[in-house]
Structures are given as structure tokens and as C-alpha cells.
Amino acid sequence: MDQxxxxxxxxxxxxxxxxxxxxxxxxxxxxxxxxxxxxxxxxTIGGTPFxxxxxxxxxxxxxxxxxxxxRKVPSVKVNELCIVAQSLPTYVRKRLxxxxxxxxxxxxxxxxxxxGMDLRSRAVRQKPLTVDRFSPATQVVLICWLLGxxxxxxxxxxxxxxxxxxxxxxxxxxxxxxxxxxxxxxxxGRERRVSFAGDRQAIWAEVWPRMRNPVSRxxxxxxxxxxxxxxxxxxxxxxxxxxxxxxxxCPEYAISRDTWKAMDKAGVDIIPVEEPGTCLLQVWCYAPxxxxxxxxxxxxxxxxxxxxxxxxxxxxxxxxxxxxxx
DNA sequence: CATAAGCTGGTGCTTCAGGA
DNA sequence: TCCTGAAGCACCAGCTTATG
Numbered sequence: 001m002d003q004x005x006x007x008x009x010x011x012x013x014x015x016x017x018x019x020x021x022x023x024x025x026x027x028x029x030x031x032x033x034x035x036x037x038x039x040x041x042x043x044t045i046g047g048t049p050f051x052x053x054x055x056x057x058x059x060x061x062x063x064x065x066x067x068x069x070x071r072k073v074p075s076v077k078v079n080e081l082c083i084v085a086q087s088l089p090t091y092v093r094k095r096l097x098x099x100x101x102x103x104x105x106x107x108x109x110x111x112x113x114x115x116g117m118d119l120r121s122r123a124v125r126q127k128p129l130t131v132d133r134f135s136p137a138t139q140v141v142l143i144c145w146l147l148g149x150x151x152x153x154x155x156x157x158x159x160x161x162x163x164x165x166x167x168x169x170x171x172x173x174x175x176x177x178x179x180x181x182x183x184x185x186x187x188x189g190r191e192r193r194v195s196f197a198g199d200r201q202a203i204w205a206e207v208w209p210r211m212r213n214p215v216s217r218x219x220x221x222x223x224x225x226x227x228x229x230x231x232x233x234x235x236x237x238x239x240x241x242x243x244x245x246x247x248x249x250c251p252e253y254a255i256s257r258d259t260w261k262a263m264d265k266a267g268v269d270i271i272p273v274e275e276p277g278t279c280l281l282q283v284w285c286y287a288p289x290x291x292x293x294x295x296x297x298x299x300x301x302x303x304x305x306x307x308x309x310x311x312x313x314x315x316x317x318x319x320x321x322x323x324x325x326x
Numbered sequence: 327c328a329t330a331a332g333c334t335g336g337t338g339c340t341t342c343a344g345g346a
Numbered sequence: 347t348c349c350t351g352a353a354g355c356a357c358c359a360g361c362t363t364a365t366g
Contacts, residue, residue, distance in 0.1 A: 062347085157354090166334070166336080167354080168335065168336085168354090169335070191354090192353090216362090285362095
């Protein structure tokens with residue numbers, strides 16, 4: 001109880017900036033059952049008087065019963081009551097607010113209508129205000145939609161199952177889409193449903209400058225060391241599958257960072273120079289497999305991985321591919 | 327090469343709807 | 347009126363990538 005009292009005084013002073021004084025009340029004339037359940041204090045916050053009731057047994061505290069008890073104590077003014085507790089379930093707090101009963105849970109929440117104060121320590125979620133560059137996870141969601149694979153609206157949880165990200169990461173991706181006005185978010189209860197804003201061509205034009213090249217590094221390995229089930233034809237190889245461009249001498253594949261980590265751990269050899277039987281392996285910051293289209297990586301990621309190459313044939317092939325797509 | 331910034335998932339708490 | 351399960355959320359730690 002001493003600790004709770006100290007916490008109360010410290011918390012109230014910090015948060016309100018007012019002088020806080022708490023003195024135990026004389027409980028000699030109180031019935032035993034009351035003394036057992038509540039410790040009463042004379043509390044003054046910046047000159048405003050309260051009767052603070054420290055809860056001894058928080059577990060079975062009931063607001064209605066509390067009021068009934070307090071009405072039996074002549075020295076207590078019901079409208080000056082303030083409950084002090086270490087923690088209270090949210091539904092209890094809700095009820096107290098409904099009834100207009102003041103309460104303080106040090107470091108967590110205070111509700112003091114007499115002072116016009118209502119504060120929760122938990123900060124409102126810090127959403128990004130703008131997004132200059134989409135996170136990899138957001139990019140995956142966007143491309144998935146651009147590929148026509150997201151019908152209607154979805155929740156972050158559904159996205160997390162489909163794209164093998166955590167629900168948390170998908171929730172953040174939805175934040176990014178929302179502030180970018182690329183998607184609309186509708187809340188129904190605790191659910192967030194995301195729907196995209198119509199026209200694919202317009203959205204692609206708007207988002208691609210903020211998208212990143214998925215390739216974080218390129219290594220050369222022997223093609224027979226390739227993890228077939230996780231590797232997807234990428235780069236010029238993928239472009240040659242979609243356009244009239246010739247196949248490159250050296251095939252290119254894409255894998256996710258996680259797949260590469262596993263390969264690296266298992267000790268795959270990196271070949272420093274071009275050699276027969278080798279291939280180029282692009283390590284992507286997301287999993288190419290989830291967005292795969294036909295035999296190769298998705299055309300959007302492919303475009304992002306090849307844009308800016310100063311090769312006229314590639315530029316033309318890219319244009320050709322994007323033209324067909326949108 | 328060291329430090330900062332960015333990305334992601336785990337953990338535990340809060341909120342909400344619905345049912346007893 | 348109270349409880350419960352599911353979803354959403356913040357905080358944090360661990361790791362990767364960018365920068366001087």
C-alpha cells in the first residue's frame with residue numbers, strides 16, 4: 001500500500017503538474033468490512049479535495065457495490081470519491097467512466113472529471129505521416145494486388161496468412177497503404193478491412209517511384225546447388241520468358257533473403273568468376289515465390305530490378321512487357 | 327569500420343463483440 | 347453484469363542495410 005501511495009503521488013504530480021497531498025483518514029468509526037476492502041485517504045490535487053479509496057482486493061471490485069458501501073460512510077462525499085488501484089480490468093474502467101467515478105491507476109490511466117482530466121499512458125499509435133519508400137512487406141502486398149490476386153477487401157490477418165508475414169508486419173503495411181491513399185481502410189469493430197482504390201494503371205504509375213529494387217545482392221553459384229523449390233527465374237532470364245529478348249548465357253534466379261540465409265549456413269560455395277554450369281542468384285528482400293507468375297518472377301518486381309540498366313534492348317523489352325501488362 | 331537507421335517478429339497488453 | 351476469445355496494438359530485441 002505504501003508503494004501504491006508513493007506511485008500515486010509521483011504519477012499525479014508528474015502528469016498534472018499540481019501539488020499533490022495525501023493523508024490517511026481516520027477509520028476508527030468505520031465498519032470492519034469497509035476497512036478490509038478500502039484504505040481511505042484525504043487527497044488534494046492542486047487544492048481540489050478528493051476522498052481516495054485504495055482498493056485492497058482489486059480482483060473482486062464492483063463499481064455498484066463500491067458506491068453502496070461509500071454511501072454508508074457519513075464523512076465521505078460521494079462526488080469527491082476517487083478510486084486508486086494498481087490495475088483494473090478495462091470493462092471496470094469503462095463502467096467507472098460511465099458512472100463518472102474518478103479513478104487513478106498510477107502510470108497507466110487517470111480519470112478525474114472534477115479537474116477536467118482524462119489521460120491514458122498508452123500513446124496513440126504512431127502511424128507514419130507519409131511514406132517516401134514502401135517497406136518490402138508493403139511492396140509485396142501492392143504487387144499482389146496489382147497482379148489481381150486480391151479480390152475485394154482483406155484484413156491484415158488474411159494478408160499475413162497468404163503472404164507468410166506476421167500479422168504485425170501486415171498491419172504496418174496497411175498503415176503505409178492507408179497514408180499513401182493507395183488503399184482505403186474501413187473499420188468494423190476491431191477489424192480493419194483494406195480495399196484498393198480501383199484503377200491498376202493509375203496506382204502503378206503512382207506507386208512505382210516509391211518502390212524499391214527487390215535485389216539486395218547477387219551471387220554466383222553452381223546451378224546444381226540451386227534450391228529449385230524456392231528459386232524463381234529472374235532478371236534477363238525472366239524477361240526473355242515474357243518478351244522476344246534472347247535468353248542470357250548465364251541463367252538468373254531469385255530467392256528470398258531467408259532462403260539465402262539457410263543456404264549460407266549450409267555452406268554453399270560462391271563462385272567468383274563466370275564458369276560453365278554456374279548461374280546468377282539474386283537475393284531478394286522479399287520472397288519471389290509468393291508473387292511468381294507463370295515460370296518467372298512477377299513482372300512488376302522484374303521491372304523494378306532491371307530499370308535503369310543502360311541497355312537499350314532491355315529497356316525496350318521492359319517497355320514491351322509493361323505495355324502488355326497494364 | 328563503426329554507428330545509425332530500417333525492417334521484422336515475438337511478447338504481452340488492450341480493445342471489442344458476443345455469450346452466459 | 348461479467349467473462350472470454352480473437353484481433354489489434356506498442357514495445358522491444360535481433361538482425362540487416364545504409365552512411366560517413
